[in-house]
Amino acid sequence: MFKYILENAGNINWMAISALLTFMVIFMVSVALVFKHNPAYINRMASMPLDDSNPVNSEIDNHEK
Amino acid sequence: MAQVEKFSYDNAIVRKFAYASIIFGMVGILVGLIAALQLVFPALNLGIPETTFGRIRPLHTNAAIFAFVGNGIFMGVYYSLQRLLKARMFSKALSEFHFWGWQAIILAAAITLPLGITSAKEYAELEWPIDLAIALVWVAFGINMFGTILKRREQHLYVAIWFYIATWVTVTVLHIGNNLELPVSLWKSYPVFAGVQDALIQWWYGHNAVAFFLTTPYLGLMYYFLPKAANRPVYSYKLSIIHFWALIFIYIWAGPHHLLYTSLPDWAQSLGTVFSVMLIAPSWGGMLNGLLTLRGAWDRVRQDPVLKFMVVAVTAYGMATFEGPMLSIKSVNAISHYTDWTIGHVHIGTLGWNGFLTFGILYWMLPRLFNTKLYSQKLANAHFWIGTLGILFYAIPLYWAGWTQSLMWKQFTPDGFLQYGNFLETVTQIIPMYGLRALGGTLYVAGYFVMLYNLVKTVQSGAFIGDEAAEAPPASTWAVHAGKEHWHRWIERRPVQMLIASTIAILIGGIVEIFPMAMIDDQVPRIESVTPYTPLELEGRDIYIREGCLGCHSQMVRPFRSETERYGEYSKSGEFIYDRPFLWGSKRTGPDLHRVGGKYPDSWHYNHMMDPETTSPGSIMPPYPWLLRDELSTKNTAAKIRTLQKLGTPYPDGYDQIAVDDLQKQAKMVAESLRKDGIDAEKLEEKEIIALIAYLQKLGTGIKPAPQAGN
Numbered sequence: 088m089f090k091y092i093l094e095n096a097g098n099i100n101w102m103a104i105s106a107l108l109t110f111m112v113i114f115m116v117s118v119a120l121v122f123k124h125n126p127a128y129i130n131r132m133a134s135m136p137l138d139d140s141n142p143v144n145s146e147i148d149n150h151e152k
Numbered sequence: 153m154a155q156v157e158k159f160s161y162d163n164a165i166v167r168k169f170a171y172a173s174i175i176f177g178m179v180g181i182l183v184g185l186i187a188a189l190q191l192v193f194p195a196l197n198l199g200i201p202e203t204t205f206g207r208i209r210p211l212h213t214n215a216a217i218f219a220f221v222g223n224g225i226f227m228g229v230y231y232s233l234q235r236l237l238k239a240r241m242f243s244k245a246l247s248e249f250h251f252w253g254w255q256a257i258i259l260a261a262a263i264t265l266p267l268g269i270t271s272a273k274e275y276a277e278l279e280w281p282i283d284l285a286i287a288l289v290w291v292a293f294g295i296n297m298f299g300t301i302l303k304r305r306e307q308h309l310y311v312a313i314w315f316y317i318a319t320w321v322t323v324t325v326l327h328i329g330n331n332l333e334l335p336v337s338l339w340k341s342y343p344v345f346a347g348v349q350d351a352l353i354q355w356w357y358g359h360n361a362v363a364f365f366l367t368t369p370y371l372g373l374m375y376y377f378l379p380k381a382a383n384r385p386v387y388s389y390k391l392s393i394i395h396f397w398a399l400i401f402i403y404i405w406a407g408p409h410h411l412l413y414t415s416l417p418d419w420a421q422s423l424g425t426v427f428s429v430m431l432i433a434p435s436w437g438g439m440l441n442g443l444l445t446l447r448g449a450w451d452r453v454r455q456d457p458v459l460k461f462m463v464v465a466v467t468a469y470g471m472a473t474f475e476g477p478m479l480s481i482k483s484v485n486a487i488s489h490y491t492d493w494t495i496g497h498v499h500i501g502t503l504g505w506n507g508f509l510t511f512g513i514l515y516w517m518l519p520r521l522f523n524t525k526l527y528s529q530k531l532a533n534a535h536f537w538i539g540t541l542g543i544l545f546y547a548i549p550l551y552w553a554g555w556t557q558s559l560m561w562k563q564f565t566p567d568g569f570l571q572y573g574n575f576l577e578t579v580t581q582i583i584p585m586y587g588l589r590a591l592g593g594t595l596y597v598a599g600y601f602v603m604l605y606n607l608v609k610t611v612q613s614g615a616f617i618g619d620e621a622a623e624a625p626p627a628s629t630w631a632v633h634a635g636k637e638h639w640h641r642w643i644e645r646r647p648v649q650m651l652i653a654s655t656i657a658i659l660i661g662g663i664v665e666i667f668p669m670a671m672i673d674d675q676v677p678r679i680e681s682v683t684p685y686t687p688l689e690l691e692g693r694d695i696y697i698r699e700g701c702l703g704c705h706s707q708m709v710r711p712f713r714s715e716t717e718r719y720g721e722y723s724k725s726g727e728f729i730y731d732r733p734f735l736w737g738s739k740r741t742g743p744d745l746h747r748v749g750g751k752y753p754d755s756w757h758y759n760h761m762m763d764p765e766t767t768s769p770g771s772i773m774p775p776y777p778w779l780l781r782d783e784l785s786t787k788n789t790a791a792k793i794r795t796l797q798k799l800g801t802p803y804p805d806g807y808d809q810i811a812v813d814d815l816q817k818q819a820k821m822v823a824e825s826l827r828k829d830g831i832d833a834e835k836l837e838e839k840e841i842i843a844l845i846a847y848l849q850k851l852g853t854g855i856k857p858a859p860q861a862g863n
Binding site: 105106107109110113114117118121122129132133134135136137 | 232235236306308310311312375376377379380383384385386387388389390393394397398401402405423426427430660661664
């Protein structure tokens with residue numbers, strides 16, 4: 088099936104396949120790692136633009152695992 | 153609580169960039185409107201070379217991209233960067249140099265492009281001295297940005313700043329890569345790469361100018377200003393991490409989708425298609441993240457014009473990034489390419505995404521800079537609706553025009569002949585759509601003037617806060633991290649590592665696509681009968697470039713029956729090996745010219761350039777009487793030959809010494825053929841038109857019988 092798709096993509100060679108695989112590996116690893124993030128840290132980062140006048144500093148950064 | 157440092161944000165530089173964006177935005181869209189009207193009323197160039205469509209189109213695109221959006225980026229970056237990092241900009245002197253340097257570059261573009269000084273590369277038309285100035289100013293911006301990042305008081309880098317970093321590094325790489333050229337004179341250069349290789353590098357740049365100038369910095373602005381305006385945290389910070397890395401990795405590969413069905417090797421086209429289709433995932437990740445940030449605030453969207461502008465901007469981004477992958481599918485591209493569909497598509501992005509996000513930011517930010525309220529919410533709402541209608545009236549007629557014209561190009565009669573054999577029929581059919589598009593543009597301009605009035609009144613009602621007081625604990629209070637920590641949190645605290653990781657992510661695509669094309673000779677098969685341009689043809693080619701003919705005419709016959717029937721044999725990569733720069737074009741307002749050599753007599757071209765309506769009644773091409781009047785300059789002919797020799801064009805040794813003699817001999821032959829057809833003028837053989845005719849008659853003849861010129 089995949090061989091058929093790749094053959095019909097037009098003489099697609101090792102470069103295209105290796106690029107696709109590189110991307111898939113990077114993508115899956117980053118997704119896996121991102122979902123291991125600490126929720127408190129994520130919430131703090133998500134709110135950062137709203138904290139202009141109330142700076143957030145690592146002193147109150149107690150999200151470490 | 154540790155000690156708190158007092159400092160201030162520099163709002164003066166933000167205000168400067170905001171004003172520049174507003175002023176140049178007005179100039180950019182007004183020039184666009186004139187260009188749009190010229191397609192309905194060609195006489196609107198008033199017979200002046202500098203105001204002709206071919207020359208003002210690049211002026212419009214450069215003004216919109218680099219002057220309006222460029223200044224908009226810097227406005228937003230200088231505002232948000234300081235606040236996200238809890239630090240004043242690194243250097244006042246660099247900020248000023250950046251601002252005035254960028255405006256000087258815009259001024260240089262506004263002078264040189266109408267004069268026809270262009271490298272002919274879309275969105276990179278500026279000649280080499282200005283390219284060097286851009287590099288200098290861009291580096292100054294980079295030093296200022298990284299200097300600020302390094303002296304920050306906030307430990308972690310918010311997602312907006314990653315987008316700014318990726319933008320800076322990628323634009324640096326693209327700008328250098330696409331402007332590798334050898335100067336002939338102060339205002340003329342030839343690119344290092346030729347033909348197919350030049351095309352690949354140009355569209356690697358061209359697409360990523362869209363990606364890393366019109367998209368990634370604006371995503372950064374979205375991630376800062378949308379939560380501010382909605383007073384809501386970003387919907388999913390996890391999604392922003394994933395979509396950032398996926399976006400910058402994938403975007404860089406997508407350039408070849410501009411070259412589908414051309415002479416580019418098939419493997420490169422396939423790569424472009426695959427990655428372009430994949431792009432929808434990270435693009436829509438960003439779009440959904442933006443829209444979902446408004447969860448719980450939709451009631452405010454009805455009242456707040458700032459949020460309205462931002463919602464439509466993000467929606468337009470979603471539309472444009474759905475359309476982009478769709479247009480990259482080869483069967484869809486076969487219909488859309490070279491038509492107005494592409495123009496409609498890019499304007500959804502520019503008018504909707506960049507324009508409306510800029511307007512939203514201006515309406516939100518300027519009252520804060522001046523410690524006042526927006527002068528009129530009603531006027532802002534009026535601007536929103538006029539602008540939205542303007543976008544719809546702009547884009548929908550162009551989609552219609554694109555489909556109509558493409559289907560007409562491809563329509564055969566039951567007997568197997570082209571139904572619309574005369575290209576002009578397919579143009580006159582869509583002129584009403586061009587009229588509606590101009591109406592859409594007029595509405596957008598009208599809305600812009602409403603905004604201008606509203607913002608001027610707002611500024612007048614407030615008092616500018618040049619140095620906004622702020623305070624934050626210093627960096628020395630950051631906790632020391634010990635032991636294992638999350639990889640992304642680690643990299644977010646290290647801007648230099650972030651820069652390196654971003655560079656690696658964007659370089660992979662460029663290297664895999666471009667290196668084989670640039671380094672392996674057999675990617676472009678040589679054709680024995682294809683010869684370098686004669687000096688006269690070369691000068692004619694440079695006139696073709698000066699007049700911006702490639703804005704309306706392609707030089708690439710695609711391997712479709714509808715094209716080979718209309719134009720002749722499809723284009724081969726080996727035919728372009730002496731083309732510096734390549735001139736394939738990206739839009740057919742007029743017919744393809746790659747096989748025009750020998751198709752008409754020399755006198756036809758002479759009459760056509762004098763007044764296109766004499767040979768093609770109903771044509772919307774403007775007349776070019778100055779080509780018949782002005783004498784051809786041969787001042788740089790020898791230098792051009794020498795430069796091309798250095799780049800590998802096989803002219804004989806010492807040919808530069810006799811190039812002008814050869815040019816004059818061929819010019820006399822062309823003039824003689826014109827005289828035979830009853831065309832005469834004083835010093836006819838010395839006019840520019842002679843060179844242009846010689847060039848047009850050479851086109852596409854490398855693989856077909858000898859050209860007509862002078863024969």
